[in-house]
Amino acid sequence: MVTNITNFGRSGLSDWLIQRVSAIIMAIYTVFIVAYLLFNPGLDYATWSGLFAQTWMRIFSLLAFVSLSAHAWVGLWTVTTDYIKPTGIRVGAQTVVILAIFVFLVWGIQILWGA
Amino acid sequence: MSTLQVSIYRYNPETDSAPYMQEFQVDTQGRDVMVLDVLHMMKEDDNGLAYRRSCREGVCGSDGMNMNGKNGLACITPLSEVIKGNKLVLRPLPGLPVIRDLVVDMGLFYKQYERIQPYLQNDTPAPAIERLQSPEDRDKLDGLYECILCACCSTSCPSFWWNPDKFVGPAGLLQSYRFLADSRDTATGSRLAELEDPFSVFRCRGIMNCVAVCPKGLNPTRAIGKIRDMLMANAT
Numbered sequence: 463m464v465t466n467i468t469n470f471g472r473s474g475l476s477d478w479l480i481q482r483v484s485a486i487i488m489a490i491y492t493v494f495i496v497a498y499l500l501f502n503p504g505l506d507y508a509t510w511s512g513l514f515a516q517t518w519m520r521i522f523s524l525l526a527f528v529s530l531s532a533h534a535w536v537g538l539w540t541v542t543t544d545y546i547k548p549t550g551i552r553v554g555a556q557t558v559v560i561l562a563i564f565v566f567l568v569w570g571i572q573i574l575w576g577a
Numbered sequence: 578m579s580t581l582q583v584s585i586y587r588y589n590p591e592t593d594s595a596p597y598m599q600e601f602q603v604d605t606q607g608r609d610v611m612v613l614d615v616l617h618m619m620k621e622d623d624n625g626l627a628y629r630r631s632c633r634e635g636v637c638g639s640d641g642m643n644m645n646g647k648n649g650l651a652c653i654t655p656l657s658e659v660i661k662g663n664k665l666v667l668r669p670l671p672g673l674p675v676i677r678d679l680v681v682d683m684g685l686f687y688k689q690y691e692r693i694q695p696y697l698q699n700d701t702p703a704p705a706i707e708r709l710q711s712p713e714d715r716d717k718l719d720g721l722y723e724c725i726l727c728a729c730c731s732t733s734c735p736s737f738w739w740n741p742d743k744f745v746g747p748a749g750l751l752q753s754y755r756f757l758a759d760s761r762d763t764a765t766g767s768r769l770a771e772l773e774d775p776f777s778v779f780r781c782r783g784i785m786n787c788v789a790v791c792p793k794g795l796n797p798t799r800a801i802g803k804i805r806d807m808l809m810a811n812a813t
Contacts, residue, residue, distance in 0.1 A: 464743045464776040474779030475808050540775075544739040 468556045470535040477536045484529035491526035520574055527570040531563045579607040581656070583615060586668040588675050589625070596675065598666075605656065612644055612651040612659065612667070628679040635792060638727030642679050643668040648729040648790040670732035672741065685741040686728045686748070692771075693745060693753035698764035714760035721755035721800060723793050724748060730787035730797055736780040743776035747787035747797030750778060754800035757807060769804075769811055778804055 471477045502509060513519055538559045546552040581603045588596035603618050613630055620626045628651075629639040635653035642651055645659045645666050659665065673681040699708065731737045731746035745753065753772065756762050772778045778801060787797040 463771050464774045466775050469775050473773055474775035474777070475773045475805075475812055477775055478779050478805070479809070479813075540780075543776075544736075 468553065468560075469539045470532060480532050481536045484533040487525055487529040488533065491522065491529075494522070514574065523574055524571065527567055527574075531567045534563055535560060579605055581605050581615065581660075582664045583619065584664065584666045585619065585626070585678075586675075587626075587678055589627075589677055609655050609657045612642075612654045612656065612665070613640055615656065615665065616651060616667075627677045636725065638725035641670055641727040641729045641732070641792075643671060648733045650727060650729070650792045653792060670728055672732045672738040673728070681732075683728060686726075686731055686746070689731075689741070689745045689749040690726065690752065692777075693749050693756070694764070694768065695752045695756065697756065697759065697762050699761055700763050708761045710760055717758045717760075718755060720795055721751060721758065724751055724755075724795060725793060727792060729790045729792060733786040733790045735784070735786075736782060740776060740780055744780040745772075745777050747781075747801070750781070750804060751795060751797040751800045754804050757804060765807075766811075769808055772804060773808055773812070778808070 466472065469477055471480055498513070499505065514523070539556060542552050542555050542559070546555055583601040583603050584598050585601060586596060587593070587599045601619050601622065603615050605615065605618075611633075613633055616626070616628055616630075628642070630652065631637040631639040633640075633652045635650050638650070640651040641648060644651065644654060645661055645664075647659065648670060649659075651667075656665070667679065669675050669679045669681045673683065673685065676682050726748060728748060730751075731741075731748045734747055736744050737746040753768065757765055757768055762768075781798070781801045783798055783801075785798045788795075788799075791797070
């Protein structure tokens with residue numbers, strides 16, 4: 463057993479499952495957005511804004527944002543443990559990554575519920 | 578045209594400040610010999626050349642090395658299988674510290690093997706004669722017990738290169754599953770508990786370099802998948 467405290471789920475198994483589930487959610491969201499853009503060629507602001515005003519779209523979008531955040535945490539944590547060997551620099555990099563994910567997530571929520 | 582151009586990694590820490598590649602011309606007399614035979618021919622010219630070998634028939638696992646970029650056992654690899662443009666490049670197994678020439682320090686590899694407790698554990702009273710196993714349960718060990726611990730797989734794995742102290746590696750995980758799958762072993766729970774962290778098993782990214790190089794044709798990636806399935810069944 464190797465102890466870890468900065469990975470997302472504190473367990474390799476939970477990180478592994480979260481990575482896969484979040485990937486599927488993001489894939490479905492991407493397919494939906496691309497399909498929506500293709501089926502609405504002359505898209506204007508009112509239609510786009512109307513899509514995001516609906517509760518189901520906000521839930522779907524927030525789910526995709528949270529998935530992206532978890533996915534990025536698990537993935538970038540792995541990258542830092544592979545390539546950054548000095549502990550101080552590695553913990554610093556992990557902190558920057560986690561803080562950035564937090565900032566982007568809150569910002570995303572604000573955009574979703576703003577205006 | 579029977580002279581083979583061989584480029585071989587040389588390093589003697591007592592006399593060399595850094596490793597270097599040495600060129601040899603080896604006359605194979607047009608025969609398709611094994612790479613180990615070529616090493617013997619070179620050692621006749623320079624008996625300071627160091628490499629491990631023992632059984633010379635793919636059973637002992639001593640002569641794992643990197644031949645033209647691919648890990649394998651020199652004794653069972655014919656030249657025709659590895660030669661590119663009449664040139665052979667021999668290097669030690671990647672990722673492990675070099676002791677001399679093609680001889681590497683296998684300490685980390687064995688440490689990971691030791692960690693998975695590669696022996697049968699059973700806490701029930703021993704029967705009078707032996708612990709019996711059905712032919713079906715015995716079949717589950719096929720493709721697992723044949724590993725000779727040559728380290729060709731683990732030293733071709735980038736996850737093992739970056740974290741040889743934390744990631745068990747394909748060879749160790751294949752053996753770990755060999756005991757997880759054994760109907761006579763009762764330590765399944767404690768074995769799985771040792772493996773659920775983000776490194777021991779989950780550093781495997783499934784690139785299957787291990788499967789590509791295994792001289793015994795084994796499939797560590799499949800064994801790792803089975804361990805993951807067992808962990809998942811246990812924890813969800």
